[in-house]
Amino acid sequence: MYRIDRAANRITMLTKTMFAELGFTERGHLQEWLAHRPDALGEELLIIQKEFAGFDDTKERLDLLALDKTGTLVIIENKLDDSGRDVVWQSLKYASYCSTLSKTNIVEIYQQYLDGDGDGGNAQQQICTFVGKQGFDEVVLNAGNEQRIIMVAAQFRKEVTSTVLWLLNHGLHIQCFKATPFKEGELLLLNLEQVIPLPEAEEFMIGISNKEREERTAELKQNRGDTLRVAFWQRTLDALRHATVDMYKNVNSTKDYWLTTGSGLSGVEYEMVFGKSEVRIQFDINRPSKEENKKLFDYLEKRRDQFEKAFGASLEWQRLPKYRLSLIIYRQEFLSYDERNWDSMIQWLVEYIQKLKATFHPEIDNLRRLLIK
Numbered sequence: 001m002y003r004i005d006r007a008a009n010r011i012t013m014l015t016k017t018m019f020a021e022l023g024f025t026e027r028g029h030l031q032e033w034l035a036h037r038p039d040a041l042g043e044e045l046l047i048i049q050k051e052f053a054g055f056d057d058t059k060e061r062l063d064l065l066a067l068d069k070t071g072t073l074v075i076i077e078n079k080l081d082d083s084g085r086d087v088v089w090q091s092l093k094y095a096s097y098c099s100t101l102s103k104t105n106i107v108e109i110y111q112q113y114l115d116g117d118g119d120g121g122n123a124q125q126q127i128c129t130f131v132g133k134q135g136f137d138e139v140v141l142n143a144g145n146e147q148r149i150i151m152v153a154a155q156f157r158k159e160v161t162s163t164v165l166w167l168l169n170h171g172l173h174i175q176c177f178k179a180t181p182f183k184e185g186e187l188l189l190l191n192l193e194q195v196i197p198l199p200e201a202e203e204f205m206i207g208i209s210n211k212e213r214e215e216r217t218a219e220l221k222q223n224r225g226d227t228l229r230v231a232f233w234q235r236t237l238d239a240l241r242h243a244t245v246d247m248y249k250n251v252n253s254t255k256d257y258w259l260t261t262g263s264g265l266s267g268v269e270y271e272m273v274f275g276k277s278e279v280r281i282q283f284d285i286n287r288p289s290k291e292e293n294k295k296l297f298d299y300l301e302k303r304r305d306q307f308e309k310a311f312g313a314s315l316e317w318q319r320l321p322k323y324r325l326s327l328i329i330y331r332q333e334f335l336s337y338d339e340r341n342w343d344s345m346i347q348w349l350v351e352y353i354q355k356l357k358a359t360f361h362p363e364i365d366n367l368r369r370l371l372i373k
Contacts, residue, residue, distance in 0.1 A: 014182040019080040048110035062094040083153035095147040149174040226255035280331035290324040297326035
């Protein structure tokens with residue numbers, strides 16, 4: 001790693017050092033850094049537990065347990081200046097232990113972490129938001145034997161890298177990140193670099209796994225749930241047109257759980273949602289900028305009483321401070337997969353999506369002006 005000197009138009013090599021020389025420890029430092037910034041490993045990960053020891057008949061503890069965006073469990077093992085000889089075997093053991101964790105187990109583990117870490121929050125809701133699902137009943141966690149392993153160390157021994165490459169060739173999703181500390185005076189820097197597989201080769205090396213995942217996804221798209229949603233949304237769109245509601249006139253039926261239409265302001269939308277045990281309508285504030293979204297939400301929430309009076313009912317105001325989007329929701333319970341309920345569900349959606357628009361559409365110009373202040 002080099003420091004750039006603009007004035008002299010030169011680069012100066014920074015001093016590479018060791019974690020031990022700096023007084024850093026595996027558990028107290030490296031583990032905490034990654035727990036609070038898992039995206040340093042090159043992707044969005046949701047840490048669900050630290051020092052996880054929930055294995056039957058063993059006192060072993062894995063460093064960090066996480067979920068990726070597909071709901072796959074990720075085992076993260078950290079070592080400091082040397083990976084040691086046994087890190088691969090240790091990681092494989094943890095992956096095998098975690099392969100038995102059910103969806104319920106994972107929620108309980110994450111809820112314990114949220115409660116103990118001091119941030120609080122609802123584990124089910126946060127997992128739904130992270131994986132991009134509307135209802136927890138549709139979330140798939142820890143499917144099959146697709147657990148992933150990430151190993152982090154300053155140096156990896158040859159016997160470790162040789163074993164990892166062999167495992168990669170046999171379909172195991174495993175990555176090695178080299179963590180290197182640098183020092184310049186009082187300034188300390190950390191470089192995290194994926195060394196196995198090389199990022200430019202990773203897509204090729206996991207190509208077979210991706211192909212299998214795509215085939216499974218294609219098969220799932222044919223299931224009854226998808227067919228039902230397509231039919232439900234088509235009937236809903238027909239009912240909206242029959243009621244001369246033009247909000248969705250350019251929207252087609254879909255297998256998705258939601259049906260969205262614009263408000264006239266980019267990233268701010270009206271949405272109808274088909275859940276397993278409910279339907280709901282939402283005013284989504286989901287622009288690219290998290291700061292803009294919170295600014296718009298806060299502006300509206302200050303006049304909450306006024307909007308709820310105009311709507312005619314109490315609304316759910318979800319600021320979601322940890323996430324980019326914010327939501328204003330109104331919902332009604334139904335057994336949605338029972339087609340005998342569809343007429344009532346569609347009637348409810350047609351009525352309340354209009355009320356939602358009537359409530360918030362007069363504010364769209366104000367929201368637009370708020371963004372340019």
